[in-house]
Amino acid sequence: MALLLTGCAHTPTKDFVQGSVRITPPIQQETEVQHAIIEDGGTVPGRFTDAEGRVFDYYIDHRIHTKHPGAIYLNAYPGEPKSVRVKNEAEFKQKLGF
Numbered sequence: 655m656a657l658l659l660t661g662c663a664h665t666p667t668k669d670f671v672q673g674s675v676r677i678t679p680p681i682q683q684e685t686e687v688q689h690a691i692i693e694d695g696g697t698v699p700g701r702f703t704d705a706e707g708r709v710f711d712y713y714i715d716h717r718i719h720t721k722h723p724g725a726i727y728l729n730a731y732p733g734e735p736k737s738v739r740v741k742n743e744a745e746f747k748q749k750l751g752f
Contacts, residue, residue: 670749675728675738678705681750694718697732713737726752 670677684701692699695718703709715725715732722732722739726746730737740746 668749670746672741673738677708677710677750679750680705681752684709692731695720699731 668679670679681702681704684703692713694716696716698714698716699711700713701709701711710728711730713727713731715722715727717732720732725732726740726743728738728740732739746752
């Protein structure tokens with residue numbers, strides 16, 4: 655007799671998921687976008703598009719006196735209301751080749 659339980663298995667995903675943010679690899683860095691120079695100590699802005707066509711702005715935090723140097727933020731500049739700090743940077747970099 656075989657017993658099949660549905661809904662109990664966890665299927666790993668290739669997507670990077672954090673809260674409401676879902677990014678499907680591969681991503682395509684946008685090199686044509688020109689960002690304003692950020693005079694805060696060197697925060698690096700950029701933009702990429704995921705495999706589903708979703709566009710993400712990102713910022714690598716190099717603000718003077720930041721508590722999280724090198725942290726990656728999505729959607730908005732660090733500290734702005736819609737800014738999302740990537741909590742698991744190792745997973746983010748591994749899954750997205752960032």
